Amino acid sequence: MKDALAGCWQLYTIALRTSRARMLLSTVLVLLEGLAWPVLAVGLKGGVNAAVAHRPGSMLGYGIAIAVSAIGVLLLHHFSYVPYVETCDLVKVDLNAELMALANGSARIEHHERAEYADKIAVLRRELSTFDVGMTGLLTAVSLLVGMVLTSILLVRVDPWLLLLPVAALPPVWSGQRAQRVIDRSRSAAATQLRQAEHLYNLATTAATAKELRVLRLQQEVTRRQAQQWDGASHVLRAGQLRATVVSALGQLFFAVAYVVAVLLVLLQAVRGHRQVGDVVLVVTLAAQINAQVTTGLDLLQKLQRVANALNRLRWLRELIASQQPPPPDSPLPTAIRDGIELRDVAFTYPGTDRPILSEVNLHFPAGSTVAIVGENGAGKTTLVKLLCRFYDVTQGTITIDGTDITRFPLDDWRARIAAGFQDFVRFELPAQRTVGVGDLSHLDDEAAVLAALERADATLVLDRLDDGLATQLGRSWTDGTELSGGQWQRLALGRAMMRELPMLLVLDEPTSALDAEAEHQLFEQYARNARRVGRETGAVTVLVSHRFSTVSMADQILVVADGRIAEAGSHDDLMRASGLYAELYALHASAFE
Numbered sequence: 369m370k371d372a373l374a375g376c377w378q379l380y381t382i383a384l385r386t387s388r389a390r391m392l393l394s395t396v397l398v399l400l401e402g403l404a405w406p407v408l409a410v411g412l413k414g415g416v417n418a419a420v421a422h423r424p425g426s427m428l429g430y431g432i433a434i435a436v437s438a439i440g441v442l443l444l445h446h447f448s449y450v451p452y453v454e455t456c457d458l459v460k461v462d463l464n465a466e467l468m469a470l471a472n473g474s475a476r477i478e479h480h481e482r483a484e485y486a487d488k489i490a491v492l493r494r495e496l497s498t499f500d501v502g503m504t505g506l507l508t509a510v511s512l513l514v515g516m517v518l519t520s521i522l523l524v525r526v527d528p529w530l531l532l533l534p535v536a537a538l539p540p541v542w543s544g545q546r547a548q549r550v551i552d553r554s555r556s557a558a559a560t561q562l563r564q565a566e567h568l569y570n571l572a573t574t575a576a577t578a579k580e581l582r583v584l585r586l587q588q589e590v591t592r593r594q595a596q597q598w599d600g601a602s603h604v605l606r607a608g609q610l611r612a613t614v615v616s617a618l619g620q621l622f623f624a625v626a627y628v629v630a631v632l633l634v635l636l637q638a639v640r641g642h643r644q645v646g647d648v649v650l651v652v653t654l655a656a657q658i659n660a661q662v663t664t665g666l667d668l669l670q671k672l673q674r675v676a677n678a679l680n681r682l683r684w685l686r687e688l689i690a691s692q693q694p695p696p697p698d699s700p701l702p703t704a705i706r707d708g709i710e711l712r713d714v715a716f717t718y719p720g721t722d723r724p725i726l727s728e729v730n731l732h733f734p735a736g737s738t739v740a741i742v743g744e745n746g747a748g749k750t751t752l753v754k755l756l757c758r759f760y761d762v763t764q765g766t767i768t769i770d771g772t773d774i775t776r777f778p779l780d781d782w783r784a785r786i787a788a789g790f791q792d793f794v795r796f797e798l799p800a801q802r803t804v805g806v807g808d809l810s811h812l813d814d815e816a817a818v819l820a821a822l823e824r825a826d827a828t829l830v831l832d833r834l835d836d837g838l839a840t841q842l843g844r845s846w847t848d849g850t851e852l853s854g855g856q857w858q859r860l861a862l863g864r865a866m867m868r869e870l871p872m873l874l875v876l877d878e879p880t881s882a883l884d885a886e887a888e889h890q891l892f893e894q895y896a897r898n899a900r901r902v903g904r905e906t907g908a909v910t911v912l913v914s915h916r917f918s919t920v921s922m923a924d925q926i927l928v929v930a931d932g933r934i935a936e937a938g939s940h941d942d943l944m945r946a947s948g949l950y951a952e953l954y955a956l957h958a959s960a961f962e
């Protein structure tokens with residue numbers, strides 16, 4: 369109840385902030401709506417008594433009151449609806465914008481990689497899309513409250529015992545709340561399965577997955593599993609709904625008994641001549657109204673509880689994002705790296721897990737050098753890159769630039785000096801100019817800058833295939849959009865990574881997996897030249913993650929990561945002479961291509 373009321377108030381203030389005039393107009397109209405029903409009941413009582421006493425003059429006055437209040441009962445709801453529907457839309461836009469801002473509000477990516485967050489976001493996205501239900505509930509609550517107060521006053525005036533009637537409405541309220549908690553628990557319990565069902569549904573209905581699904585003949589399996597997850601989730605939701613219905617029906621049964629007793633009481637008094645006929649009409653009308661009020665109230669509480677839960681989730685998200693804010697920086701980022709980047713006794717465990725992914729990492733990347741990282745799948749290569757980009761901070765040890773801990777630099781400044789190409793790059797379906805240009809927003813529409821970046825990424829060839837050059841809309845889903853091959857998309861993504869001309873850290877995390885070995889080799893030679901040029905100006909360190917040893921061997925320093933540790937580090941020649949793991953892997957790789 370406290371939650372529902374707090375949520376109610378929070379929602380009202382959000383709505384007022386969003387559109388004060390519309391919200392105030394709606395509030396006035398629903399207050400009048402709340403008055404209309406009790407006034408109608410009083411009018412009916414007066415009218416019936418006047419009719420029984422043959423007082424035509426009074427009857428006319430009561431008739432007018434009955435007509436006006438009946439019109440109010442029927443129409444005010446609709447009139448109040450118009451401004452608050454508009455407000456609902458505005459509030460929804462605002463809350464969705466906040467959700468998007470929060471999802472991107474942290475410079476870290478931890479929240480994107482946590483199941484708890486993913487579940488909460490999935491529920492929130494659904495709930496926010498039905499937020500107008502809560503807004504409707506909010507205004508109905510105002511009208512209901514006014515109606516209930518007036519109804520209680522009128523009942524007390526007939527017989528104080530009748531005040532027990534609204535009191536009898538409390539058990540249904542309590543049971544309604546319990547029912548909502550049951551539903552909410554089942555919603556949380558089904559969230560993971562629903563998300564999986566949604567994921568499988570997307571797999572089965574999007575173009576990107578069509579080829580692989582067909583070749584692997586997975587269509588039926590995906591459909592079967594989607595149905596299985598969906599059934600599982602629906603079963604949990606249905607069971608919750610059933611339990612909730614039983615709980616709330618028990619409460620309503622209690623009220624139904626009280627209603628019958630109240631009507632019988634007044635009827636008995638009227639039969640004995642202690643009450644007028646009008647009193648019976650008044651009580652029957654008001655009792656029916658209480659019944660409607662209780663039913664609406666129950667429904668309302670569930671809606672408001674739902675709003676409160678959604679707002680609680682939003683608050684949880686706000687707090688999570690706030691907790692991820694990096695410590696305030698206290699040192700400006702140098703304009704260039706002079707000595708190098710050093711990792712000292714670095715260890716890292718992903719938040720929410722207890723298995724260390726990296727331990728005892730001690731490395732020095734000299735300014736201007738190129739570093740290649742190799743190792744088996746899951747060895748920890750990408751994790752090392754994530755730490756260098758500060759998507760996460762180390763659990764132990766330090767990463768320093770020229771001796772200063774990177775956590776002391778403003779995170780945004782550090783990110784602005786990183787040029788990165790990732791394996792799971794984004795296919796921005798925009799005109800080609802912008803697909804590349806978003807790599808540096810200040811040069812989004814700068815054609816010369818985009819062409820230079822494509823040149824650095826050895827990606828100008830892609831433009832030859834585009835009918836309108838940089839103006840070509842990319843992506844099949846757009847009218848006249850041109851679809852690219854995986855390698856072409858990847859080359860444009862590399863061009864995007866090259867938009868920043870003077871990075872201090874150039875990260876290439878398997879960004880060339882869609883290119884053939886020779887193309888990757890050429891590309892890396894080009895990078896190495898570019899890196900040396902940039903390195904002379906900014907001391908930039910280039911970090912390359914690759915499984916291709918022909919590419920890796922060109923790096924100044926090669927790191928072999930195994931079981932979360934640096935098993936070997938050195939130049940190609942050093943490592944070959946050492947005849948260790950690298951030499952073994954290199955020989956294996958070479959023989960595979962003979």
Ligand SMILES: Nc1ncnc2c1ncn2[C@@H]1O[C@H](COP(=O)(O)OP(=O)(O)OP(=O)(O)O)[C@@H](O)[C@H]1O
Nearest residue numbers: 481718721725743744745746747748749750751752
């Ligand atoms: N967000 C995460 N939360 C928990 N564990 C994670 C997370 N991301 C990665 N891991 C785990 O960390 C380990 C190292 O993953 P990482 O992506 O660094 O490997 P990798 O060497 O880059 O592998 P690959 O060559 O396959 O890309 C893996 O065991 C992986 O399961």
